[in-house]
Amino acid sequence: MKPFLSSLSHRFFLALGGVLCLAMLALVLIARYQIMPVLLEDESQYASTELDRAERAIGAELRHMGRLVEDWAWWDDTYRFVRDERPEYVASNLYDSTLETLDLSLMMFVSAEHRPYWIAGFDDDGDFTSCAGLMPPCDWARDTVELLLGTIEAGLAEDTHTRLLAAPELALVGLSPIYMNQEEAPPAGWLAMVRPITPMWVEQLRETTGIDMTLETLAVDGAPPEQSLERLSPTRMLASRHVAALPATHWVRIAADLPRQRYQSSLETFRFALYWTGGVLLVTLIVVLLLLERMVLRPLREFSRFTQHLHRERMAASTPEALLKRRDEIGTLAREFQHLLEHQQQQEADLLDLSQHDPLTGLANRRLFDERLRQSLDESLEAGADVAVLMVDIDHFKPYNDHYGHQAGDACLVALADRMEQCLGKQGFLVARTGGEEFSVVLPDTPLDEAHRHAEALRLAVADLALPHATSPSDSVVTVSIGAAARGTSHSCDPAALMRAADQALYRAKESGRNRVELHRRAIADSAQG
Ligand SMILES: Nc1nc2c(ncn2[C@@H]2O[C@H](COP(=O)(O)OP(=O)(O)OP(=O)(O)O)[C@@H](O)[C@H]2O)c(=O)[nH]1
Structure with missing residues (x-):
């Protein structure tokens, strides 16, 4: 139970009641020591x-x-x-x-x-x-x-x-x-x-x-x-x-x-x-308390309810319009609070964005990719659909960096990210930068053959960029190798197993000379099964 004095209205009631009692006491004392003696003296004179x-x-x-x-x-x-x-x-x-x-x-x-x-x-x-x-x-x-x-x-x-x-x-x-x-x-x-x-x-x-x-x-x-x-x-x-x-x-x-x-x-x-x-005095006390209740306490309670709701629900709510429209100090407080709230919500959104995206390319990062992949696997399992992933790695990027410099390497990463986003992101697939020069794509509701087509299109689109790569042992422009894997409808697997399968396919693509797409066609074993 809340202590009695923790309520503003109770405190005001006590304070004003105290003032009322003091005023009455003062009146009684004035009567006792100022007025009564005068009256008694007047009475004595009358008697005299x-x-x-x-x-x-x-x-x-x-x-x-x-x-x-x-x-x-x-x-x-x-x-x-x-x-x-x-x-x-x-x-x-x-x-x-x-x-x-x-x-x-x-x-x-x-x-x-x-x-x-x-x-x-x-x-x-x-x-x-x-x-x-x-x-x-x-x-x-x-x-x-x-x-x-x-x-x-x-x-x-x-x-x-x-x-x-x-x-x-x-x-x-x-x-x-x-x-x-x-x-x-x-x-x-x-x-x-x-x-x-x-x-x-x-x-x-x-x-x-x-x-x-x-x-x-x-x-x-x-x-x-x-x-x-x-x-x-x-x-x-x-x-x-x-x-x-x-x-x-x-x-x-x-x-x-x-x-x-x-x-x-x-x-x-x-x-x-x-x-x-x-x-x-009593009527004044009641009127003051009523005005206080109406002008201060009720809006404050409304404000307090709103902040509790905000805290509980953690939602992007807005301060009640009635409070924002007030022209008094409470209105000022509500508007300031709303500014702070909006600022905080913006910061939260920025933080969320930062925590889910790669700052260099603007693509989704590994965290968001893992989350989306798991979500896609769960949903497709219920819907009985395929899920494919592509693992994309830039060929001979170390010599590129060494030759053109790290800054040019960054620019190359950004250019490739844009191209991938244009190629696959626009189709609703999630393209993520999951390593230094490694990208991954999740393709929900996509069988392996279709994933192969997307991968091939992507590989050609990157080559079409024609970014010169003077020190590449395999080509004169920047190319990518892609490993693709898909989880069919007939079996289930966890995200790590699917990514490992794609990685194995990528490895084969690298081994086979780079600038190519390789598919993982074998059954994918769950991580738990080794
Ligand atoms: N500029 C730049 N370079 C990066 C970044 N992240 C990783 N790298 C470089 O990417 C290179 C990756 O090289 P490796 O993994 O050895 O392989 P590779 O040279 O690409 O050769 P293969 O993958 O076998 O074709 C390293 O030199 C890293 O320094 C980055 O954010 N910016």
Whole structure:
């Protein structure tokens, strides 16, 4: 089985998949370390703004409280009342419906000597009590009264002063010095008003601000963190802020339950962008792979199939037309490959030609002659036909060479080869140069007598060339001696035996004076039989 990575498409798939994963990882990291912190910071600012609004709303209530306490404190009747000059003040002003109307749980008049002068308010059971000082039945107000007296003594209430009260109950407190016509100090006393922070009051604040807030008391040593943000769920968060209150060790915690709408919508937008980016990258990956498959891999596979076919079949095939026609790099490669292929095929043909032909005369060489003779013998045996061979040898060629030179000897060989080719080659017989000055001819489907006629014609044709041979002891021109043998239909023999028979006939021709044809008429024995 081929390894997975040996395929280009697999490698591209892995590489592009890797790029896709890296891109997605980069997006996730950007989201985690760049976008999310910005979103969370934006959310913190939103929470801070909402807490500011809540605090401003409470501040507005406190200012309203301040104006109310000032109105009463700077009223002449109040001034005279705390100076013991208007005893009917209590009966005409300090009754339960007054406090109910003003939404107060306690009103306290303090004398210039910092003593509770008059206390009016609702006790823990909601009963209205009114007392000339801190005494029964106004004992329920002791803690608040002492806390407020302490504040006045600490000099905090030289001007109108409002604070949140955290204990003993959650309330708004307004303190103001009592003056006649807003004259300057010393004041005739102080007036304190306490407005309880009831669930209804908080509900009103929620409606006014649109913020789902709660207020609660917190008693801690030291200052609590000014602001905190707790993300309760993907959709809700709890922002809280601590506001200083009375007594000094206490704080009022404003907690706002806020929607995480902005964060959620930003997150949604980002997720949308992320999914789209991922989707686009994925589609790009698929398109790139498809294009790669179509434009590169498929032609390459076709090319590879072609070369495998070429290798297997060893045939003179041509590169597929579709590849040759391409205008891209693969087309260039295919055309270059085709040039190489043609060049190689040409070289192979040249080599084959060289390996089968004699370079001097261009005739078939011994290798091709042997091959063709064996083929002719096999075919004629099946067809029941004769096969004849001629062995042709130039007479006295050594003296020719010696006299005219080797080059002239070569020219003589070429001239004789041409003549033999004209004489017999044109008739379809294979003429071969099988030795230095020796030629052989194979004559398929030719009985010995007919071979004799061809041999005789050849001998005369050579003599007709009239190539002068001044040093020949037997003639004045170049002549040849020919030995002929044939394998009849009645018996079989191997090529060597047939050639030996022809050679014996040639020997006799030489012995008998040369420039003649001799036939081997006896039965030819196979080489194996000796
Ligand atoms: N020029 C040339 N001479 C060749 C070539 N091949 C063989 N020869 C010569 O052919 C001659 C053959 O001589 P021999 O075999 O002695 O016989 P011959 O002189 O032809 O005499 P007979 O065959 O008996 O008639 C030698 O001198 C070789 O050098 C060749 O390619 N070119």
